[in-house]
Amino acid sequence: MTDPVSVHDLGVKGFHSELRVKRRKRFRKMPRLLSQHQLVEYWVFQEVSLDLRPGDALFVYSEDALTVTTFFRAVCNLLQPDAGTVTNRNRSLLLNPLKRRAIRNLSVGQAIRMLCGLYGMTDDETDERFDRIARQAGVKRELGTLVDDIPRRVQDQISFSVGLAAPVGLLALDRVARVGERPYANKCMDRLVEARQAGQILLFTGKDPNQIEPLATGALELREEGSTRVPIEQAREAVMTARRSRVRRRKPQHDESDDPDQGFL
DSSP, X not given: OOOXXXXXXXXXXXXXXXXXXXXXXXXXXXXXXXXXXXXXXXXXXXXXEEEEOTTOEEEEEOSSHHHHHHHHHHHTTSSOOSEEEEEOOSOEEEEOSOOGGGGTTOBHHHHHHHHHHHTTOOHHHHHHHHHHHHHHHTOTTOTTSBGGGSOHHHHHHHHHHHHHHSOOSEXXXXXXXXXSSHHHHHHHHHHHHHHHHTTOEEEEEOSOGGXXXXXXXXXXXXXXXXXXXXXXHHHHHHHHHHHHHHHHHOOOSSOGGGOTTOOOO
């Protein structure tokens, strides 16, 4: 049973390093200019208020990916906010990109059990879901294989399958809503839609605008000076604009003068 989640005037502060230069006039033997780094406090985001009910899927975006991650941590009760309140009585899971060192030198079967423990499952819950996770991740026949010997995308499939099987009321997906090799990745959205229809609350973010409409029931834009709910189409357009901007800023990785026969990159 999933309980509603309420967020009221939520705000989180952060720190960034600022270079400050001081001019010395009194002591001639010392450098005339001295610099030092100081930590300056700022709002990562503030004044976020929303209500989430079972079956809601909220797409969250910001100019800074760290802002979204910080918001997910606060809503999942992993971070104490500096302002406002979060009322979330559900078991929650924040699914980040897989840290591969956590499962290094383990077999695939051991990696599944390790991730189940890291994601908050008990031994009984792990045993109950183990076969389903292995089957869904496509590694049923490779349980004895070293996880280092399988492709990284298959490792991501394992992590996603464990997260999706976790008995949580709120699942936050930080840039991992669509992972794995193509056949598996094509089914990720369908599986998340099924989880939403079953009453799970979903928070997700990503750089692909095509992931928004099939899953999201709403969208939230996070800003330092204030955050607002926006239409899904507006969120999709903002993600597309940011994607085009990244492509324009990308530097060419190849010098065409060395290879005149090379076509467009």
